[in-house]
Amino acid sequence: MVEEKVSPYRKYLREERLPHLFCPGCGNGTVMNAFFKGLEQSDIDFEDIVMVSGIGCSSRVPGYVKCDSLHTTHGRALTFATGLKLGNPDLDVVVFTGDGDSASIGGNHLINAARRNVDLTVICINNNIYGMTGGQISPTSPRGSFGTTAPYGSRENPFRIAEIVGAAGASYVARWTTAHPMQLAKAIQKGLNSTGFSFIEAVSQCPTYYGRKNKLKTTIDLYNHIKEHTITKRKAEKMDVTELQDKIIVGDFENPRRGALCKALKELTEEVSGGPLATKSAYEELD
Amino acid sequence: MVEEQFVLGNEACALGAIAAGCRFFAGYPITPSTEIAEKMSYLLPKYGGTFIQMEDEIASIGTIIGASWSGLKTMTATSGPGISLMQENIGYGFITETPMVIVNVQRGSPSTAQPTMSAQADMMQVRWGSHGDYEPIALAPSSVQEFFDFTIEAFNLAEKYRLPVTILADEVVGHMREKLIIPDKVNIVTRTRPELTDDYLPFDAPENGTTPMPAFGEGYNIHVTGLTHDKRGYPDTNNPETHHNLIKRLCDKVLANRADICSIKKEFCDDADIIIVSCGSPYRSVGAAIKMAREEGIKVGSLKINTPWPFPEEEIKSIANDVDNIIVPEMNLGQMVHEVERVVAGKANVHLIGKIGGVLHKPEEILEKIKEIHEGEC
Numbered sequence: 001m002v003e004e005k006v007s008p009y010r011k012y013l014r015e016e017r018l019p020h021l022f023c024p025g026c027g028n029g030t031v032m033n034a035f036f037k038g039l040e041q042s043d044i045d046f047e048d049i050v051m052v053s054g055i056g057c058s059s060r061v062p063g064y065v066k067c068d069s070l071h072t073t074h075g076r077a078l079t080f081a082t083g084l085k086l087g088n089p090d091l092d093v094v095v096f097t098g099d100g101d102s103a104s105i106g107g108n109h110l111i112n113a114a115r116r117n118v119d120l121t122v123i124c125i126n127n128n129i130y131g132m133t134g135g136q137i138s139p140t141s142p143r144g145s146f147g148t149t150a151p152y153g154s155r156e157n158p159f160r161i162a163e164i165v166g167a168a169g170a171s172y173v174a175r176w177t178t179a180h181p182m183q184l185a186k187a188i189q190k191g192l193n194s195t196g197f198s199f200i201e202a203v204s205q206c207p208t209y210y211g212r213k214n215k216l217k218t219t220i221d222l223y224n225h226i227k228e229h230t231i232t233k234r235k236a237e238k239m240d241v242t243e244l245q246d247k248i249i250v251g252d253f254e255n256p257r258r259g260a261l262c263k264a265l266k267e268l269t270e271e272v273s274g275g276p277l278a279t280k281s282a283y284e285e286l287d
Numbered sequence: 288m289v290e291e292q293f294v295l296g297n298e299a300c301a302l303g304a305i306a307a308g309c310r311f312f313a314g315y316p317i318t319p320s321t322e323i324a325e326k327m328s329y330l331l332p333k334y335g336g337t338f339i340q341m342e343d344e345i346a347s348i349g350t351i352i353g354a355s356w357s358g359l360k361t362m363t364a365t366s367g368p369g370i371s372l373m374q375e376n377i378g379y380g381f382i383t384e385t386p387m388v389i390v391n392v393q394r395g396s397p398s399t400a401q402p403t404m405s406a407q408a409d410m411m412q413v414r415w416g417s418h419g420d421y422e423p424i425a426l427a428p429s430s431v432q433e434f435f436d437f438t439i440e441a442f443n444l445a446e447k448y449r450l451p452v453t454i455l456a457d458e459v460v461g462h463m464r465e466k467l468i469i470p471d472k473v474n475i476v477t478r479t480r481p482e483l484t485d486d487y488l489p490f491d492a493p494e495n496g497t498t499p500m501p502a503f504g505e506g507y508n509i510h511v512t513g514l515t516h517d518k519r520g521y522p523d524t525n526n527p528e529t530h531h532n533l534i535k536r537l538c539d540k541v542l543a544n545r546a547d548i549c550s551i552k553k554e555f556c557d558d559a560d561i562i563i564v565s566c567g568s569p570y571r572s573v574g575a576a577i578k579m580a581r582e583e584g585i586k587v588g589s590l591k592i593n594t595p596w597p598f599p600e601e602e603i604k605s606i607a608n609d610v611d612n613i614i615v616p617e618m619n620l621g622q623m624v625h626e627v628e629r630v631v632a633g634k635a636n637v638h639l640i641g642k643i644g645g646v647l648h649k650p651e652e653i654l655e656k657i658k659e660i661h662e663g664e665c
Contacts, residue, residue, distance in 0.1 A: 014510075017521060050503045052353070063510055063522065068503040070356060071512035071522075072349065073379050079346040083353025083361070084503060086337050087311055091357065091504045109349075112342040265339075269332045278310045278335030280358030280502055282386075282446070282478040286308055 009036035012046060014066050021060060023131075025211075025219035027178040027204030031125050032061055034181050034202070035094075038188030048092045052081040054106060056132050057206075058098035058125035075105030078113040081120050088279045089119070089262045092192070099126040099140040103161050107139075110161075114168035117196040118261040123188065124161060124199065127206040135209030142246060146213040162201040166253040171196030171260065173253040177203040179227045180250065187252065196260035203248050290469040296431045296460045297364075299467045300390055301326035303438030304362050306473050309388070310336035311361040313350035315343055315369060318402040319458040320392035323364035344369035348376040348389070355385050356511065358478070358502030360442055364390035367409050368399065370416065377451055378417030379513045381537060384490070384497055386445035386478075388438070390454045392461040393618075395645045404645020405458035407567055410622040413453045414596055420534050422541035424548055425453040425596040427567035431465035437593070439473050444548060446476040448540055449497040455595060457618065459568040459647055483507060491518040492536060495543035541597050550593035551602045555581075559588030560664075561612045561657055564603065564627055566592040568647055569616040575650035580657045587657055598626045607634040612660045616640040616648045636660075 009032070022028045039046060051062035055074035062069035072080045077095050085093045102110050102124050113120065129147055130136040137147035139159045146153055162175040172194040174187035184202055191198030205211065205222035216222045226248065233251030236244055269277050294302070300323050304312070312331060314324040328338040337354070341347040344365050351361035365373065370391050380387060395401025396408035409416075413425050424444050428434040437454055445452040481487065481499040489509040492498040501507040514522040515530045523529040541548065555577055556562060563573050570591045580587040590606055592599060603626075606613065613635050615624040620641040628637045640656050642648050 014508075016519075047506075048504070063512065066508055068356075068508060069510045070353065070503070071510065071514065072352075073375055073513060076345060076349040076376065079341065079349030080353035082339070082341075082346075083311070083313065083350035083355070084357045085353075086339060086350075087354035087357025087359045087361075088502070088504060108342050109346055112346070265337060269335055269337070272332035273335050275335055277337070278359070281308060281310045281335075282355075282358050282360045283480060283502070285477055286475060 007033070009033060012036055012066055013064050017064055020064055022057065023208040025205065025207035026057070027127060027202070027206070028057060028061060028125060030178040030181055031123065031184070031202045031204060034184040035123060035188055037185035039192060041185070041189045042192040044092050044192045048090070049094055050084060050091050051094050051096065052077050052084065053096040054101040056098040056101045056130070058096050059101060061096040075101055076109060077101065078106060078109040078120070078122070082113060082118050085119055085262065086265060089266065089277065090279070093120050095120055095122040097122060097124050099124065099128060099161065100130050100138045103139045103159050110165060111168040114165045114170040114197050114199065116261045117169055117171055117258050119195055119197070121188070121191045121198045122200070124201045125204045126161060126201050127204045127210060129206050129210040131206045131209055135213055147209070148213070162199065162253055165199040166255060169255065169258055170199050171255055171258060172198040173255070174251065175201040175203065175248070175253070176250050177226050177230060177248060178205060179223050179230065183250070190252070195263070196258065289471050292467045292469065293464055294431060294467050295322055295464050296434045296456065296462065297322035297392065298326050299431045299435040300364070300438050300454070300456070301330060302467070302469065303435040304388070304442070305330050305334060306469070307360065307439040307442035308475050308477070309360045309362045309442060310334060311351065311354040311359040312363065313339045313341050313347045313354070314363050314365065315341055315347050317366045317369050319394055319461050320364045320366050320390060322461070323390055323392070344372040345376065348373040351387050352376060352380055352385050355387050356503050360386070360446070362388040362390065364392065366392050366394045367396040367412070370409055370412060374416040378419060378421065380451035381417070381421040382513055383511050384449040384500070384537070385451065386449050386500070387451050388441045388445055388454065389451055390456060393455065393457040395643070401645050403458065405568065405618060405647065406643060406645065407457055407618040407622065410455065410595060410619065413455060420538060422538045423453060423596045424448065424450065424541060424594065425455045426593060427455040427595050428460050429567050429570040429591070430460065431463060431467050434460055435467055435469070439475065443474070443476040446478060448544070449500055450541070455567060457568050458645070481507070488518040489520050490516060494536065495539045497540055545597050545599070548594060548597060549599040549602070551599050552591040552593065554589045556588035556590065556606065556609070558586050560586045560610055561614060561660060562588045562590055562606050562610050563614045563616065563653065564590045564592065565616055566595050566623055569618060572616070572648045572650045572653055576653035576657065579650060579654050585657055585661045595623060598630070600630050603627055603630045607631040610635055611664070612636045612638065614638045614640060614653065614656055614660070616642070616653055618642055618647070
C-alpha cells in the first residue's frame with residue numbers, strides 16, 4: 001500500500017476549512033508552501049503571526065491558516081494591517097494580496113505603506129489577471145494579453161509592482177515566481193526577518209483564466225512560459241529597456257536601510273510620555 | 288479635580304476621546320474637522336497612544352479597524368466628503384462587529400460645496416450610506432460640552448454593542464468656543480476578553496446581543512471577514528439562513544436595545560400646543576424661539592434628539608398624541624423630518640424649516656413658523 005503523503009506544513013492549516021477553493025493548477029498553493037518554508041527558516045515564530053488580506057483569490061490564503069486573520073475589503077488590506085501593527089508592534093503582521101488588490105484598487109495604500117516603511121511582510125501573488133471575478137485584465141497584464149475585458153488584447157502598459165514599491169521606499173523588495181519555489185521561500189524568509197516594509201512579489205499562474213484566454217492551456221504551459229520569460233536582475237541590468245519589455249526580472253531589490261515606522265513611533269511615544277506604548281488598553285480600566 | 292476650560296468644539300471632542308480611553312487615531316485633513324486630528328496628534332503620544340495621518344479617508348478607517356482588533360479604542364474624524372469615501376469600510380465595521388468612533392463634522396454639501404460652513408447634510412448618509420442592511424448608532428451634539436460628553440458616550444456604546452458609532456457634529460459645534468467642564472471621573476466601558484475554550488465560537492452571540500471581542504495575537508485564532516460568516520467566523524456566503532441570522536442579529540442588537548441607546552431631552556412640553564423637534568446645532572436657536580413665543584402667549588415646547596440613530600420612535604410617537612403641530616428645523620432641505628413624519632404617521636402636522644447655505648436658523652425664523660401655525664389654528 002502506498003502511504004498517503006501529508007505536507008509537513010499541513011499543521012499550519014485550519015483543517016476544518018479544507019478543501020480550499022483554489023482551482024486545480026493555481027499557484028496559490030506553491031506560494032503558501034514557500035511562505036511556510038520561509039517562515040520556518042526565519043527568526044519569526046508561527047505563534048506570533050497574524051495575517052491580513054484584501055479581496056481576490058490570493059486574499060483567501062489567510063482564511064486557511066491557523067492564526068488570527070483579518071480578511072478585509074478590496075484594496076485596503078495594507079491600511080488594516082498598518083492599524084494592527086501600530087496598535088500592537090509585538091505582532092508579526094503578514095499580508096497576502098494580489099496584483100489587482102495591491103496595484104490597482106489599493107495602489108495608493110501600497111506606495112504610502114512603502115513610503116512609511118511600516119513593519120509588514122507583504123506577499124503579492126501576481127497572476128496578471130482578476131481570477132475571482134472571472135478573468136478580467138489587471139494592471140500587470142502584459143500588453144497584448146487577453147482577458148474577458150480585453151477580447152482584442154490589452155492595449156495598456158503593465159506595472160512592475162516590485163520596482164514601484166522599491167522606489168516608494170520599502171526596506172526589502174524581491175520578485176520570484178512559482179517556478180522558483182526555493183528562491184521564493186528564501187525571499188520570504190528575508191522579508192520576515194527584515195524590519196520595515198518587506199514586499200515579495202510572487203509571479204504566479206492562473207490556468208483557469210489567464211491560461212485559457214492566452215493559449216497557455218495547461219499549468220505546465222504556464223510554468224514554461226514563466227520560466228522562459230524569467231531573467232535575473234543581474235542579467236537585466238546589462239540589457240536594453242526594449243529587450244526587457246516582456247521579461248520577468250527576478251531577484252532582490254534591496255534598499256539602503258531606511259528608518260522603519262514602528263521604531264520611530266515607539267521612540268516618539270517614549271520621548272513625549274516617558275512611558276511605553278499603550279497596547280491592548282481597551283481591556284484596561286483607566287487610572 | 289473638576290477642570291474648566293474654554294475650548295473649541297473640535298478640541299473638546301479630542302479631550303473626550305482621551306478621557307474615554309481612545310489610544311489610536313488615524314485621519315486625513317478635511318475642513319471643518321481637522322482640529323480634532325491636530326489635537327489628537329498632540330495628545331495621543333502623551334498618553335502612550337498612536338496618531339497617524341493616512342493617505343486618505345479610506346485608509347484612515349481601515350487603519351482604525353485594524354487597530355481596534357489589536358486591542359485599542361480607536362477613532363477617526365472627517366466631514367461629508369470623507370464620510371462618503373469611508374462608507375464601504377463602515378459596512379465592514381458593522382458586519383465584523385468592530386468597535387470604533389467616527390466623528391463627522393458636517394459641512395455644506397453635496398460634493399466639495401461649503402467646507403467652512405455648517406450643515407446637517409449627512410443625517411441620512413450615516414443611516415443608509417453603506418450598502419446593505421444595518422442599524423447604526425449616532426449622537427448629535429449641540430454644544431461644546433455635549434461634543435465632549437457625547438464622544439465619551441460614543442466610545443461606550445461602540446464597546447457595549449461592538450459597532451462603529453458616529454458623532455454627527457457640524458461646523459457650528461466644531462468651530463465654536465464655549466466653556467467645557469471636564470469631570471473628575473467619567474464612566475467608561477472596557478472590553479472583556481472572551482473565555483478561550485476548545486469549542487470557542489467568536490461570533491456566537493445571544494439573540495439581540497453581541498459577544499466579547501478578543502484581541503489579535505492572543506491565541507484565539509479567529510478569522511474576521513466581511514463575507515457572510517458562521518459563528519466560527521468562517522465564510523458561508525451561499526447559505527440564506529446564515530446570512531439572515533447574522534444580519535438580523537446585527538440589526539436587532541441595536542433595535543432591541545433602543546431603550547438603552549436612545550436619548551432625548553424634553554423641555555416645556557407639559558402644556559405645549561406646538562413642539563419643536565430638533566437635533567444637533569439647530570437646538571441652539573430653539574430656546575430663544577420658545578421664550579419669544581411664550582411671551583406672546585403661544586405655548587411651545589422642545590424635544591431635542593441626542594441620538595438620531597437609532598431614531599427615538601416611541602418618544603416622537605408619544606408627542607404626536609399630545610400636540611397637533613410639530614416643527615422640525617434642520618440645516619438641510621429635509622432629512623430627519625422624514626423620520627418624524629414616518630413615526631407620527633399623520634397624527635400631527637409636521638412642519639419642516641429646512642435651511643441650507645451654512646448659517647444656523649435664527650430664533651426669529653423659528654418664531655415666524657410658530658406664529659404661522661398658531662394663526663392658522665386660531
